[in-house]
Amino acid sequence: MGMKETEARGQKAGTKNPRLSVNIAGLKLKNPVMTASGTFGYGEEYSEFVDLNKLGAIVVKGLSITPRMGNPAPRIIETPAGMLNAIGLQNIGITTFIKEKLPFLRQFKTPVIVNFFGDTVNEYVQAAEKLSAADGVHGLEMNISCPNKQAGWRVFGTDPKIMSEVIRDVRKATNLPLIVKLSPNVTDISLMARVAEESGADSVSLINTITAMSVDIKKRKPILANITGGLSGPAIKPVAVRMVWEVYKAVKIPVIGMGGIMTANDALEFLITGARAVAVGTANFVNPMATLEIIQGIERYLIEEGFSDINDIIGSLKV
Amino acid sequence: MIQAGDTYDPLLKRPFSIFRQEDNTLQFLYRIRGKGTLCLSNVKKGDTLDLIGPLGNGYPIPKGDFVAVAGGIGIASLYALIEQHKNRAHAFYGARNKDELLMLNEVSKFSKKICITTDDGSAGKQGLITTPLKVFLRNNHLPVYTCGSMPMLKTIFNIIKDTELKCYASLEENMACGIGACLGCVVKVRSEKLEVRSKKSGVRSQDKKNLTVYKRICKEGPVFDLKDIAWE
Numbered sequence: 001m002g003m004k005e006t007e008a009r010g011q012k013a014g015t016k017n018p019r020l021s022v023n024i025a026g027l028k029l030k031n032p033v034m035t036a037s038g039t040f041g042y043g044e045e046y047s048e049f050v051d052l053n054k055l056g057a058i059v060v061k062g063l064s065i066t067p068r069m070g071n072p073a074p075r076i077i078e079t080p081a082g083m084l085n086a087i088g089l090q091n092i093g094i095t096t097f098i099k100e101k102l103p104f105l106r107q108f109k110t111p112v113i114v115n116f117f118g119d120t121v122n123e124y125v126q127a128a129e130k131l132s133a134a135d136g137v138h139g140l141e142m143n144i145s146c147p148n149k150q151a152g153w154r155v156f157g158t159d160p161k162i163m164s165e166v167i168r169d170v171r172k173a174t175n176l177p178l179i180v181k182l183s184p185n186v187t188d189i190s191l192m193a194r195v196a197e198e199s200g201a202d203s204v205s206l207i208n209t210i211t212a213m214s215v216d217i218k219k220r221k222p223i224l225a226n227i228t229g230g231l232s233g234p235a236i237k238p239v240a241v242r243m244v245w246e247v248y249k250a251v252k253i254p255v256i257g258m259g260g261i262m263t264a265n266d267a268l269e270f271l272i273t274g275a276r277a278v279a280v281g282t283a284n285f286v287n288p289m290a291t292l293e294i295i296q297g298i299e300r301y302l303i304e305e306g307f308s309d310i311n312d313i314i315g316s317l318k319v
Numbered sequence: 320m321i322q323a324g325d326t327y328d329p330l331l332k333r334p335f336s337i338f339r340q341e342d343n344t345l346q347f348l349y350r351i352r353g354k355g356t357l358c359l360s361n362v363k364k365g366d367t368l369d370l371i372g373p374l375g376n377g378y379p380i381p382k383g384d385f386v387a388v389a390g391g392i393g394i395a396s397l398y399a400l401i402e403q404h405k406n407r408a409h410a411f412y413g414a415r416n417k418d419e420l421l422m423l424n425e426v427s428k429f430s431k432k433i434c435i436t437t438d439d440g441s442a443g444k445q446g447l448i449t450t451p452l453k454v455f456l457r458n459n460h461l462p463v464y465t466c467g468s469m470p471m472l473k474t475i476f477n478i479i480k481d482t483e484l485k486c487y488a489s490l491e492e493n494m495a496c497g498i499g500a501c502l503g504c505v506v507k508v509r510s511e512k513l514e515v516r517s518k519k520s521g522v523r524s525q526d527k528k529n530l531t532v533y534k535r536i537c538k539e540g541p542v543f544d545l546k547d548i549a550w551e
Contacts, residue, residue, distance in 0.1 A: 041500035048498075061502075070533055076493050076503035078354075081327040083495060087502045090533060234327045262327070285495040286331060288371065 018302035019309040020295070022056070022276050024254050025177035025202030027111050027139050029056035029277060032310060033267065033295045036258050036281030037062050037115035037141060037181070038087065042101040043108075049288035052108045054295065056277060060101070062115040062143050065126050067093035072225040077214050082233030082260070083282060084212055086226035089117065089146065094127055098134045111138035113179065119149040121166045125173045132174040139177040142170060142201075145185070145208045157183035157208075160191065164199045171200030179256060182206040182247070184236075189243045190250035197251045205256035205279065206247060207240045233282040234260045241269050248274025248315060262290065264297020271298075274315040320497035321347070322369035323355035333359070334494045334504075334537065336396035336466070337373060345370075348395035348421060374497050378464050378487050378542050381407060384431065386459070388452055388475060390467020391419055396489045397466055398422060406431045409461065413448025413471075417441035449474040460484060465545075466491075476545050486545035492536045499538035507549040508534045 020031040034057040040046055043058045052058060070090025077084050092100070094116070105112045114137050118124040124142065131137050144157035144166065151162050167180060180196040182189055184207035193204050209230025214223040222228075240259025248255050257275025260282065261267050267278045283290035298310070307313055320332035333355040338348040349356050362368065381404055387397045388411045401408045402425070410430040414420045415438045423442075427433045434451045435443025444451065449471060456463070456478060463486040465475055472488050479486050492504035510530040531549045534540065 039496075039500065045496075045498050045500040061500075069531075070502065070505070072507070073505050074493055075505065076495050076501065078329060078331050078493070081330060083331060085495075085501070085503060090502050090505075233330055282330070282495075285501055287369070288496070288498065 015308040016303060018299060018307055019311070020299060020302075022310060022314070024057075024256065024277055025139070025179065027057070027113075027177050029111065031056045031295050031298070032271060032275075032277040032314075033291055033298070034113070034256070034277055034279045035059050035284065035291060036279035037143065038085075039281040039284045042097065043105050043112075044101065046284065046288055047104075050292055052105075052110055054292055055110050056295075057111045057113050057139070058105065058108075059113045059115055059141055059279060060097075060105075061091055062089055062117050063091050063094050063097050063127065063131075064089065064117055064119075065094055065123050065130070067091060067096065074223060074225055075229075077223045077229070079212070079214060079231065079233075080235060082231050082235035083285075084214055084224060084229035084231055085209070086224045086229035088226065094130050098130075102134060102136045106136040112136055113139040113141050113177075115141040115143050115181070117143040117146050119146070121148075121150070121169050124166050125169050128170045128173040132176050137176065139179060140170075140174060141179040141181050141205060142167065143181050143208070145181070145183040155183065155185075157181075157192065158186050160195045163192065164195050167196055167199035167201055177202045179203040179205050181208055182243075183208050184239065184243055184259075185211050190246045193247040193251045193255075197253050201253060203254045203256060203276075204247060204251065205258065207236070207243050207259045210236055210239065232260065234262055234266075236260045237266060237269075241273055244270055244275050245273045245317070261294065262286070264294045264301060267294050267298055268301055268313070271310070271314050272317050274317065276314055320371045320374065320494070321359070324358035329355045329358060331355075331495050332369070332371065332497060334374075334491075334497055334541075336489065336541075338395045338398055339402065340399070348392070348398070350392045350419075350421075371497060375537050375541050376539070378489070381462065381464070383407065384409065384461050386411065386452070386456070386461050386463045387430070388448060388463060388465040388467065388471075389413070389426075390448065390465075390471040391415065392421070393466035393468075393489075394421055394426065395466075397464060398426065400464060401426060402429050405429050409455065409459070410434070411436075411448045411452045411455070412443075413437070413467075414442075415439065447471070447474070449478065453478050456482070456484060463487070463545075465489070472545065472548075473550055476548070476550060480546065487542050488545045488548075489541045490536050490543060491541070494537055497537045499535050502533075502535065504536040505533035506536055506540065506543065507531050507551075508543065508547050509549045 071088030237260030257270030258279035
């Protein structure tokens with residue numbers, strides 16, 4: 001849509017109830033605010049604070065075919081305007097998730113997107129098949145930021161060739177909307193996004209955490225037991241916005257933006273830059289009601305700026 | 320979990336034990352140790368802070384006399400127990416020096432007996448609190464309630480591991496959410512005893528010879544049975 005047209009529509013609309021719903025790969029979200037995987041548990045943990053029906057989508061903690069114990073402690077450390085985590089993909093496994101967690105999530109009218117991963121292509125395929133057969137899973141998000149056991153522990157998401165292979169195989173295994181979560185730990189993220197698109201992804205989400213490290217100078221030891229961890233929080237937001245911009249220009253599939261979103265204004269930066277939806281992560285830890293406040297803030301912005309439809313601001317960046 | 324500052328640095332809320340409750344107020348006792356507690360110390364009367372709580376599981380209520388072992392600021396976690404069960408606590412209170420023995424007068428007043436040690440000998444006996452504790456527990460079979468450093472807890476574990484004594488320890492760890500979502504604050508727990516509980520929320524290890532699981536300190540804890548912890 002041309003910039004002039006958007007502005008003209010925005011100015012005359014001035015509605016009290018702007019449309020907030022967006023479509024992601026065939027999934028209709030009532031608003032563009034989702035939860036970021038790994039920061040919202042399996043939904044239940046936050047249900048005391050948040051009416052889960054109000055969310056655009058719930059993205060649950062990453063799951064694998066077999067349960068994972070995770071890394072030793074310390075697993076997290078705060079850094080300036082951010083935090084490092086090395087949880088080590090601890091999870092209850094897909095079977096237990098389907099049996100014990102999914103029934104709770106089924107009572108809500110909010111789409112459930114399951115983040116999943118594997119050590120091998122085969123584990124990804126098995127996970128996708130199993131999740132696709134479960135009642136109450138509406139979409140899949142592939143975490144490709146983990147190492148491939150069969151390819152010398154090279155990370156799936158940083159090598160275009162092995163990334164393409166795993167996405168193609170998962171694509172064949174599921175009819176659910178397939179979102180590929182991109183790693184920011186690459187030189188050219190737009191290339192990775194194009195590879196994901198060509199390999200069959202319906203959408204890309206970005207960014208995952210940025211690999212980082214903190215040192216205890218007294219002990220002269222890394223603070224995290226895992227040595228390195230993933231940086232999240234407000235510190236990474238400008239990097240994330242830049243990457244969303246690069247990816248938005250490079251692909252036709254919808255982009256889901258995340259990385260350090262704390263407020264509605266942060267979310268709006270991503271939406272204006274081209275993200276069709278956003279995910280709130282670390283902010284959930286700081287304020288368990290962050291998602292709801294962000295949804296309200298986005299609505300307020302649309303009213304104040306005279307937009308009747310969220311889609312009119314998505315990708316409306318003037319450059 | 321208490322908000323420490325009003326900027327993004329520090330970003331996360333900080334976990335604290337409730338120190339005391341009095342006339343509709345909650346009181347927290349802390350030592351300035353890092354960025355978060357330093358920010359908290361600048362909070363002025365009348366300021367507002369976000370707080371989420373109470374969270375997790377506290378100590379079981381003692382049925383009779385008990386032993387309270389506090390290492391330094393660990394007293395913040397045990398104080399209410401001592402105050403609310405007057406003349407029931409055999410208190411063992413250790414710290415680096417005299418100045419770090421906070422609330423010492425009150426602890427003495429409300430305890431049945433108190434034993435003090437400091438690293439530098441500036442109050443009580445010089446040495447570790449676990450030394451007199453070991454002697455005391457030989458002849459007194461009372462449940463132990465404790466909060467302090469991991470080395471102290473491990474020493475207590477070694478004292479009680481071959482006995483019938485119960486020991487409840489409140490653990491500390493870096494936390495992000497405090498409500499069991501981030502899986503950031505974990506402790507390795509032996510799972511034979513916890514098979515049933517682990518089904519619901521924990522993750523079982525694949526290694527069958529040495530079954531251990533990571534438990535969330537914020538949710539399944541912060542108080543654990545010291546004998547359940549899988550000491551390395």
